[in-house]
Amino acid sequence: MKKKEVLVLEELLGSNKKIASEIREKLGKKGILTINILGSPGAGKTSLLERIAERLKPDYKMAVIEGDIETERDAERIRAKGIPAWQIITGGACHLDAKMIGNIFPEIPADLDFLFIENVGNLVCPANYDLGENIRCVLLSIPEGDDKPKKYPKAFTTSDCLIISKSDLLPALPFNLEHAQKEALEINPKLEIFTTSALKDSKINELIEYFLSALHKLRQKNA
């Protein structure tokens, strides 16, 4: 028996990263800004997308990829707003990966402005998978508690933007907004933070401005 040691030094998620980079480059060349939205089940990801859709629809073209373990429900909610949506049913998998987005890629219209990807509701696993996005947003809803950024560091350190959702519940729950913002910035000083309510339609405009400015920058870069 002959033994041999081989130095490999390969990233375990290297193939996902490669596919993601290709997606980012192709979508970027078309001038499409891609936004990956992470958050726990029930954090309000789909409700936020409904509000975003209402705001963007008159002037911009957007589409949504929905990731869920089961059902078409989220995609149906988005389609009801007149927005094209694809549903990825993972059948148990707790996250989307770049290959799943790559499978939909040929169907994505070239004239889009924004492609939103709503990840499977989960604050852990999706954080490891680059989907080819330009901006990663993590949602933290008021009922989840203000201690989450440090409990789920990967989701918060890999995100560009933190959306504290369901702000209409602040008067009812012992959520310390300042504490949550402070802790989030301690683990990721570059986070842009928005405190929104999809139900009361609060501060959605600020978020839209942020996306529009990122779209502008992407197109300038690729011009």
Next chain:
Amino acid sequence: MHELSIVASLFEILEEKAKEQKAKKIISVKLKVGALSGVIPEFLETAFDIYKKDTIAAESTLKIEEVPLKIRCQRCDTEIVKDDFVFICEKCDSRELETLSGTELLLEKIELEV
């Protein structure tokens, strides 16, 4: 838990490498897993043991080196090992920090029988 998906990606690389080297079997697998890699080493071990059955790595052992999160302050040049994921320099309070290690999820080396 996504550790099983990650182990599936690991086995894609393992099978490719074993084929390249014309190996009879894989004896051991060594990973480097950072404190901020987003995976739990114990879960990786469990997933590895489930996955390896009936593969070229069926009799292999998995070794995991856990890598702490290490950062360098870009203002005062201090290097610190962090266990709290707070990205603030303990010496000068700067938030301009460079991550040196601790985010890796790497297949470092394999031992083969050829």
